[in-house]
Amino acid sequence: MTSPTPSASWLPPGFTHPTRVELLDDVHLRPIRGDDVTIDYPAVMGSRERLWAKYGEAWGWPPATMTEEQDRMDLEHHERETLAHETFNYAVLNADESRLLGSVYLDPPRPRDDGDVIVSWRVTDELAGGPIERALDTFVPHWITDAWPFKRPILGP
Template sequence: MNWLPDDFVHPTLIPLPGGGHHLRPIREADTPLDHPAVMGSRERLWSIYGEAWGWPAATMTYEADQADLLRHEKEIAAHESFNYALFDTAETALLGCVYIDPPEKVGADAEISWWVVDELVGGEVERDLDALVPQWIAADWPFTQPRFVGRGISWPDWLALPELPGA
């Protein structure tokens, strides 16, 4: 059973409120911007995603990140899962990511999480992203029970949920 309708077309450019930033599907070619963004915020990202995903490893090389982004790009094309990168208007800086994944745990039809680089934590761009993501998911995605992991449910509570059969 597919988690998305066969005729679903995923959004390709999502502006943040206030202008100056947007989301778009990540690509392998984004590695020169992604790697420093991830590794520059690695300690905090590990505190969020480490237990659940084992990411990002302290030793993540540029090549490993490039392979990871190629995998994401292929998953997006196949509608298996989605990774949207947060960019400034000119795409000179990758400033965070939004993950939209099929559910692994019972009680949801999608699992969504997101992050921004350390410099943006607590600031206007993070607040704009926090406001945008749930509205965007409700407006443009075919989910009836999206779960916002790390927002609507804590990561420890998510980890404690029962796994979906076959997940």
């Protein structure tokens, strides 16, 4: 997945990104890592058509032919971006981190955008419309303005 090119000043100096966030009693968010591929790949490919409808035009992701190794490389790229504070990809995980339930993405705005961060989130197909998706719908907009230095988030796609 390709993210917008980050602005050098989109985060204030010294800002520390959250490393774990509780969503529900048995669901939390944390930055995704390359070694999450064993739970990410089946979750992504199992929801590929809905993900393509949401992100395909903008990001060309996820391609129908994506392999597990390509997914690992993508996740490792996201992990490096997070460490560099360029963009952020948070995994939505069950308590023991044996299942990827969804993702939350934070990207710097493009020059034409009227906002300070682009935020989107998704759940796997089987969770669409359920309590985890509803919790994200309520939680994420507030989390972005309360725990992050953003005041004008662009929510979507």
